Amino acid sequence: TLYFRDIEDWRLLRIAEEEDRILLTRDLGLFRRARKRSIRTLFIEEPAIEKVLAYLSIKYGIRLDFNKEDTRCPECNAKLRYTTSLIDVADKVSSYIASKYREFWICPSCGKVYWQGRHWKTIEKIIEVAKYERGKLQARLRLREKPLSTTVKKSE
Structure with a gap:
């Protein structure tokens, strides 16, 4: 588990990619960019x-x-x-x-x-x-x- 409050999207994507992590996000744009790069990701809408x-x-x-x-x-x-x-x-x-x-x-x-x-x-x-x-x-x-x-x- 990694948790970041303030990190640039490109760094987060790089970490997820390099370390084969699952990205959990409420940011639809980040979710879509991760999917395009074949990063395992989960978009969270539920509050x-x-x-x-x-x-x-x-x-x-x-x-x-x-x-x-x-x-x-x-x-x-x-x-x-x-x-x-x-x-x-x-x-x-x-x-x-x-x-x-x-x-x-x-x-x-x-x-x-x-x-x-x-x-x-x-x-x-x-x-x-x-x-x-x-x-x-x-x-x-x-x-x-x-x-x-x-x-x-x-x-x-």
């Missing part, structure tokens, strides 16, 4: 992240669960190191965070530290709804017996 995750789970076999031993930094994409040692994070988090949480993920590349704070409940809810949406989509696909398209349409 609901839960439905997008459900679709990706089916189309690409992506698991909808959290593996604390195998997760990546949302800032730089490096693999995070899991730890329960307060010594590892003592100088990187506040004393309040250190006293409240016991599990941490440290990025060896950018140095950021993560824990399951308040936002974690929101993430868990999104994953649960995505699993539910995946079940609904799988049932509809069994009825249609058609493969998934290269576009995640609204309310698909």
